[in-house]
Amino acid sequence: MADYNKPIPIPDPMTNGPYWExxxxxxxxxxxxxxxxxxxxxxxxxCPNCGSRSLEWIEATGEGYLxxxxxxxxxxxxxxxxxxxxxxxxxxxxxxxxFTVLRGVxxxxxxxxxxxxxxxxxxxxxxxxxxVSMPYWRLVG
Amino acid sequence: xxxxxxxxxxxIAAGEADQIGYLETPKTDMMLGVEAxxxxxxxxxxxxxxxxxxxxPGGANAYAEYLGIVPKWVDTTAVGGxxxxxHLAHMLAGINAGMFDxxxxxxxxxxxxxxxxxxxxxxxxxxxxxxxxxxxxNPYGTTGAPSQYSHAMTRHxxxxxxxxxxxxxxxxxxxxxxxLNPRAVMHSKETNPNGGPITxxxxxxxRLISWPLNLLDVCLVTDHGGAVVxxxxxxxxxxxxxxxxxxxxxxxxxxxxxLEMKDFTATSAVASSQRAYKMAGMGPEDMEMAxxxxxxTLTVGITIEMLGLTRRGEFxxxxxxxxxxxxxxxxxxTNGGGLSFNHSGMYGMQLxxxxxxxxxxxxxxxxxxxxxxxxxxxxCIVNGTGxxxxxxxxxxxxxx
Ligand SMILES: [Zn+2]
Numbered sequence: 419m420a421d422y423n424k425p426i427p428i429p430d431p432m433t434n435g436p437y438w439e440x441x442x443x444x445x446x447x448x449x450x451x452x453x454x455x456x457x458x459x460x461x462x463x464x465c466p467n468c469g470s471r472s473l474e475w476i477e478a479t480g481e482g483y484l485x486x487x488x489x490x491x492x493x494x495x496x497x498x499x500x501x502x503x504x505x506x507x508x509x510x511x512x513x514x515x516x517f518t519v520l521r522g523v524x525x526x527x528x529x530x531x532x533x534x535x536x537x538x539x540x541x542x543x544x545x546x547x548x549x550v551s552m553p554y555w556r557l558v559g
Numbered sequence: 560x561x562x563x564x565x566x567x568x569x570x571i572a573a574g575e576a577d578q579i580g581y582l583e584t585p586k587t588d589m590m591l592g593v594e595a596x597x598x599x600x601x602x603x604x605x606x607x608x609x610x611x612x613x614x615x616p617g618g619a620n621a622y623a624e625y626l627g628i629v630p631k632w633v634d635t636t637a638v639g640g641x642x643x644x645x646h647l648a649h650m651l652a653g654i655n656a657g658m659f660d661x662x663x664x665x666x667x668x669x670x671x672x673x674x675x676x677x678x679x680x681x682x683x684x685x686x687x688x689x690x691x692x693x694x695x696x697n698p699y700g701t702t703g704a705p706s707q708y709s710h711a712m713t714r715h716x717x718x719x720x721x722x723x724x725x726x727x728x729x730x731x732x733x734x735x736x737x738x739l740n741p742r743a744v745m746h747s748k749e750t751n752p753n754g755g756p757i758t759x760x761x762x763x764x765x766r767l768i769s770w771p772l773n774l775l776d777v778c779l780v781t782d783h784g785g786a787v788v789x790x791x792x793x794x795x796x797x798x799x800x801x802x803x804x805x806x807x808x809x810x811x812x813x814x815x816x817x818l819e820m821k822d823f824t825a826t827s828a829v830a831s832s833q834r835a836y837k838m839a840g841m842g843p844e845d846m847e848m849a850x851x852x853x854x855x856t857l858t859v860g861i862t863i864e865m866l867g868l869t870r871r872g873e874f875x876x877x878x879x880x881x882x883x884x885x886x887x888x889x890x891x892x893t894n895g896g897g898l899s900f901n902h903s904g905m906y907g908m909q910l911x912x913x914x915x916x917x918x919x920x921x922x923x924x925x926x927x928x929x930x931x932x933x934x935x936x937x938x939c940i941v942n943g944t945g946x947x948x949x950x951x952x953x954x955x956x957x958x959x
Contacts, residue, residue, distance in 0.1 A: 425698045430689040460691035460818055486717065486823055488709035489770035490700060497700030502767075505699055507710060507823075517818055519699045528770045535717050552698065 422546040423496040429549055434461050436475040441551040444543050446480040448512055449473050459514045480541035482508040484534055484557060485515060489525045504531060508539050508555050522557040534559070564655035565838050569795040569802030570647075570956070573915040574599030576667065576784030579901055580744045581751075585672035588618075589625060591784030592667025596626070599786040604799055605661065612653060612662030612789075614646035616905060622665055632659045638812065639945020640852060643907035644952025648808035650789050660791040664911065667784040668903035692816050704854060705777050707817050707947045709769035712857040714823035716771065719872030723771050726856040727762035728875065730775050730898055732884035733853060737895025739885060739932040744779055745899035762856075776856040778897035778906070785908035787915055803918040806841065806938075807955035809834025817947045824872075828865035828942050828951040835940075836867075839955040843867035846955075847936035848890040848917060849883075850910045852944040853897045862942050866953070890934045893917055907943035907952070914939045918958040 429438035440447035448457040453470035457478070464471050487506040490497070497503070506520035520539070523531045538559030543551040576586070576594040586594075592615070600607050612632035613619045619633045634649045636642050646664045653659060669676070687693060701707055715721055734757045737743035745754040757775060765774040795802040811827035811834070814820050836842050843866060851866075853859045863874040868889075877883060883891035892898075894913040897906040916922040918939055923931040942953045 424700070427694040427698050428688050430694060433689075434694065460695050460816075486710045486714040488706065488713060488772075489767070490702075490706055491767040491769060492702060492706070493700045494702055500700070502770075503700065505701060505706070505710070507817075515818065517696050517699060532713070532717065535713075 422544060422552070424546070424552070425495065426546045426550050426552070433463060437461055438550060440475075440477065441543060441553065442549075444551070446478045446541050446553065447475050448478045448510070450476045457510070457512045457514055459510070459516055476512075478510060478512050482510040482516070482539055482555070483559075484520070484537050484539055485509045486535065487520060487531055489528050502526065506539075506555065516553070516555075518553065518555040520557060521554055562655070563838060564651050565806050565840065566804045567655035567792055568651045568789050569792065569804045570787045570911070570915045571790045571795050571798045571800055571802055572599045572603035572788040573912040574602055574786050575742075575912060576782075579742060579783045580781050581671050582669075582782045585675045586669060586782065587676075588667040588669055589621065590667065591669060591782060592622060592665045592786070593625060593784075595667065595784035595786035596622070596663055596665050599663065599788050602800070603788045605788070609661055610663050611659035612650060614643075614650060614662065614664045615666060616642040632662065638950035640854065640905040640907045641943025641945040641950050641952040642905060643911055644808070644941060644943040644954050645810045645950070647789065647805060647911065647954050648810050648952060651805045651808050654789070654791045660794045662789045663786055664789065664908070665786040666903075666905055666908035668905060669782045670780045670903035671782045691818060696816060696818060704947060705772055706769045708855050708857050709772045710817065711820070711823040711861065711948060712771050712855075715857070715861065715872075718824055721860070721872065721875060723763060723773075724759055725875040725878070726776060726860055727759040728878045729853070729856040729859045729883075730762050731757055731759055732878060732881060732887070733892050733896040734899045735881070735884040736893050736932060737899035739930060740895045740900055743895035743900040744781055745895065772855060772857065775898075778854050778902035779899070781901045781903055783901050783903035783909060785912045787911050800919055800921070801958060803915050804957045804959075805954060806957045807835035807837070807839030808953070809838065810950070810952045812950045814949055815946060820948060824861060826861055826865050826944060826948050826951055828862050828944065828953060831951045831953040832866045832940070832942065835953040835955045839957070841938070841955060843940070845938055846940045847938045848893065848934055850892060850914045850939060850941045852906055852910065852942060853892055854902070854906065854944065856898070858944055858948070859892070861948070862944065866940055866942060885932065890936060893922065893932050893934060905945070907945070910941050910943055914941045914956055918956055
């Protein structure tokens with residue numbers, strides 16, 4: 419983990435504790451509303467779909483589909499050394515969406531990635547420090 | 560609509576800072592804003608001490624104090640670059656309710672000169688370190704608006720088959736308007752080494768910023784001060800210039816972080832424009848020109864569709880063949896836009912200044928023998944977008 423040189427978020431233990439605890443064990447955790455049964459992301463203390471505060475955490479499949487992407491040619495800090503790299507929004511199998519840096523794609527060929535919109539992606543984890551493992555998604559479909 | 564406030568207020572003057580663009584000698588946000596207020600009040604024929612209502616994103620109190628006024632009405636709505644369209648909507652409501660008669664909407668923003676200021680000066684970003692962007696977006700190396708808006712452009716291309724060339728047409732048309740505006744940064748080779756005419760190929764061959772956005776798809780970062788004076792209908796008739804009526808106004812918020820943008824090819828401008836059209840009793844077919852927030856070519860493409868100027872996915876039909884360029888059938892972004900005129904960070908102020916000037920017949924900036932940019936439009940739809948395609952404000956302006 420010593421070689422993780424990218425920005426590391428400060429976990430919010432009040433709202434997102436189970437999310438970051440799960441991440442450390444390689445589990446992709448999502449809040450799910452027990453009133454309307456929908457998951458949501460980013461995690462909140464109230465369901466944005468129905469307004470209920472009856473929420474539970476579930477372990478999600480860690481699979482989803484490429485919704486859209488961009489190739490970043492300009493970045494700051496440690497990310498600048500990686501440019502160009504691909505960022506993407508992933509539609510989760512369980513519902514809602516996450517943002518990530520997408521792996522398994524060639525940033526110099528955006529037209530090829532474009533053809534992969536809708537393809538299957540899977541989460542993987544980089545241990546960043548003792549408290550945080552960072553999810554990255556890989557195009558597998 | 561009960562007690563419809565349509566045309567209860569009018570814009571009666573607009574002003575800009577004494578110098579705008581890339582300033583050689585930096586000015587603070589406040590200096591730029593106060594210069595604009597002073598110039599707008601002079602044009603209206605009033606004193607700054609006559610101002611009864613004041614609006615600025617976050618800073619209305621500072622402006623009031625600086626000018627030595629004690630306003631009856633204040634609005635500090637700060638939802639990004641469209642704040643000024645929303646201020647105008649709120650001013651219309653406040654004036655209609657009889658709360659005040661003369662208001663000013665102002666912004667001063669040293670978007671370019673800020674880099675020369677002492678550390679700790681104004682600057683965006685940061686935000687709550689425990690907030691959703693800080694936890695789930697920013698750690699992935701994105702660097703502000705361009706790196707996020709590009710995802711929406713990819714999705715638009717995917718869903719509708721639009722191309723980078725289609726979006727580039729917007730930049731080309733807008734540059735042609737800038738060439739008629741001597742205050743535009745990209746007016747000519749004299750104003751900037753990169754100024755003067757551009758082609759679609761120039762856009763496509765410019766440096767990649769965040770694919771599919773190239774450098775010439777992206778707005779400038781400049782200094783600007785702008786202000787408009789807004790008056791009640793009764794007061795407006797006593798001023799020297801013809802009033803530009805606020806016929807309709809609407810506001811809407813879709814999301815804050817792009818994580819929550821459900822449909823990447825749609826913004827809340829569909830809602831804010833429908834509210835504005837309804838208040839005005841008009842529709843897209845009645846609009847004779849448009850001033851649309853062009854942070855990026857993508858923003859314009861989507862917004863054209865949201866305002867009902869074309870159907871979804873069909874913005875290229877409006878911008879092709881120079882239709883929105885000078886001499887085209889539908890003038891759009893006649894100041895040269897944020898792409899080629901001036902974008903200080905929150906560009907909605909520039910939109911109000913230019914749309915007032917067009918409809919009041921004071922848009923003629925032509926000097927040195929260059930033909931001016933004045934159109935003969937009688938109606939204008941003005942739309943601002945703030946945040947990451949997040950908030951929108953739409954106003955419908957008309958003249959007698
Ligand atoms: Zn629910």
